[in-house]
Amino acid sequence: MRRRWPFHDRAVPVISWRIVILLVAVLAEAWNIKNMLASGEPATEHFAYFTVQSNILVIILMLWMLVAQGHRPAWFDHLRGAVTAYIVLTGVIYAVLLAQPDEVWSWSIEFTNAAQHRIVPALVGLDWLLVPTIGRIRIRRAVWWMLYPVGYLVCSWLRGALIDGWYPYPFLEPGVHGGWAGLLWPTGQVLLAFCIGIFLVAGLGALRYRTAPDARARSSSSLTAKPSSTSSSPHSNSSP
Template sequence: MLTDRSPLALGLRTLIVVLGIVAEVWNLTELATGAGALADHFAYFTIHTNLLVIIVLGWAIGVPPARRPVWFDPLRGAMTTYIVLTGILYNLLLAAPGEMFSWAVHPPNLLQHRIIPILVAIDWLVIPTVRRLRLSRFWIWLAYPVGYLAFTLIRGPLVGDWYPYFFLDPNEFGGYAGLLVPILGLVVVFAVGAFVVCAVGVARYRSVRAGSS
């Protein structure tokens, strides 16, 4: 495993941040030519999570562990959960037929839905947290996904009945009551994902502490 400030760790995180910036600049450049609405672009969970990756890992690069707040490691764990599940859910639910096994994908899409999630997962696996995580608090990481669900359902009717994902569109399920099952399913998926990511973080931290004792 790598230490937080090792050259390989810094190199990996720099690569992720650069790729994230390239993908989002590419998106914004296309939007500037009229290929979509800016407000709708920033309504996607994918965009939120990829921007969070840039912020959190950029922070990790620029600020040494001793100067980070105590909640930085939980924030990193939550970010890892969001971006990894973004990649998994996109490829299972939203990708075009055959896209999951193809690299001939629009570059920003490839970066934000596949390459960056994979690299962030590797970052979590090989670079242990600086401080110990509390497995009993993994559920706090669900606050943002649940808040996003509420935001999306409130925003939809206000912007012409538009929803960023079909599984959050009440029109696809016969009204809001029909969304209960997919929403509960998403909450369960994120809860399981957060628990697994947190458990891996706890195990990695313990292994490092055991190896140094």
């Protein structure tokens, strides 16, 4: 008899590490907000960082998975995959493009930096690898996951060019690269990283779905079944 896959939405270890992810993400962002208020940093700048936004998305995702285990729409797995891709790529791009050379492997950095760029991305990525999706991930549909990064890019450029001249990251700022044409290479690198990362996450999700059928069956059983119109119950078709 084939042994059941131990990691599913209702498994105690899964619930436990999702609570840890939630607590770390909430604490890190609460710490960030405290520092924002103390330093006078404008909220319009703080919440414009992709790092902050992706960590807030993780908080929402973890709350949803912990609280509403049996009430998820059909598109939920794609939402989970997209948020996973965003937060993992947040950590990768920080390490490759934004971190100082002495910060890449150092753990002497401040808590919020470590939590939002390393701990949360690693734990969410592990969650995606260990807990199969409820529905099948269609890899070709992952192209829609790119809408948010591309929209973020466009909105950041529009804000910087037309509103207040502020850009959240150096690779988005024309003045740092000698004008708009100079942004082609750094921005292209980031977009390529997102494209590769998103389809890699989607591919891993599709692979895990196929290789853990017992976990898939157990997870799907947690969804609320829709009542059948042919139910023998005399009240099956009554409305409140």
